[in-house]
Amino acid sequence: MSQIGLACIIDDDNMYVNLVKRIVEAKKLCKNLMIFQNGMEALEYFEALLNNLEKKCIPEIIFLDLNMPIMDGWEFLENFTKIENKLGKTITLYIVSSSINPVDIERAKQSNTVKDYLIKPVTIHDLESIFLNPAS
Template sequence: MPHNSKSVCIIDDDNMYVNLVSKIIELKKLSEKVIVFNNGKEALNFFIKSTQDKEAEEDIVPQVIFLDLNMPIMDGWEFLEEFTKIRDEISKKIDLYVVSSSIDTRDIDRAKSIKVVSDYLTKPIKLDDFEKIFI
């Protein structure tokens, strides 16, 4: 049985994908809470705010982030650039997975070369990928 994360964050503007991933997490009891942002800017603002409230950080910062690359307002690449700047201010361990439909090796290599990225997953995420993440 996979371990249960207190919270998971999905940063993606595709509502069907978000609903599917949320439902899998709920049915498999992988997390108590799913936090959703439709673009990188909303998510970045959330993480910046969490760095300003150290007491609440443990409760509000998710252990796992699923980040899409192609979104309006602030895409995944821009989010990663800004998140990297504030990551050290967050004491909690976070596993960040870039999740994209792109199979371009340049995107995969670029994402994996970023320090805060745990891995690159191709959409749709397979059930065994979830199991590896939450073990």
Template sequence: MPHNTKSVCIIDDDNMYIHLVSKIIELKKLSEKVIVFNNGKEALDFFIKSIQDTEESSVPQVIFLDLNMPIMDGWEFLEEFTKIKDKISKKIDLYVVSSSIDTRDIDRAKSIRVVSDYLTKPIRLDDFEKILV
């Protein structure tokens, strides 16, 4: 089965979650490549460098972003990513993925224009398949 999604990005500090999601994507052949960042700063630096180097081929099509991380959390990442997103011509679907079920977090995330949707951990397999196929 061909991969519809060439590259997926996981921005999360939970290594067990990262391993699980990466394994699901690999076993179900949902994407050719998984890029992982343990905090928003690492991810933001990557996207800024991609713009500066005009290396959009390395930019993932889908981002799964956790909210609670050290160094730069998901909210701070979203604030900075929103500022640079228009400089990236490639379509990117960004999903906030959090264990928070607080409606304030959900509404806040969905109100940010670069956010495609809010998903609650743990993400179900059929959600991955809907997003990545």
């Protein structure tokens, strides 16, 4: 089992972000975590990577919240799908939201980019199964 090198959280909920960080660090699920407060910050990062494709700077997993200021998760997803293939690396993207709206869940499942839809709060078990079996 190889450890995930880099994961990314795009979420403006500091309590959730800190919880995930603590679990990931305590369980040694990932070497590094990148945190973005909204979709715009994250999108600007990924667009900048296109000009300088250092593979080690591309996360293997993204946890994306839907409800954020400036640019929400849906807007990020729409823009990210346009550049994803140019990054030259498979990125597994999970939507993590407090929304239990079936419309949101179905919309996420329609996207080829989205691996799964997780409802907050995520559990230690959820995170372990994602980080320890990223391809499944």
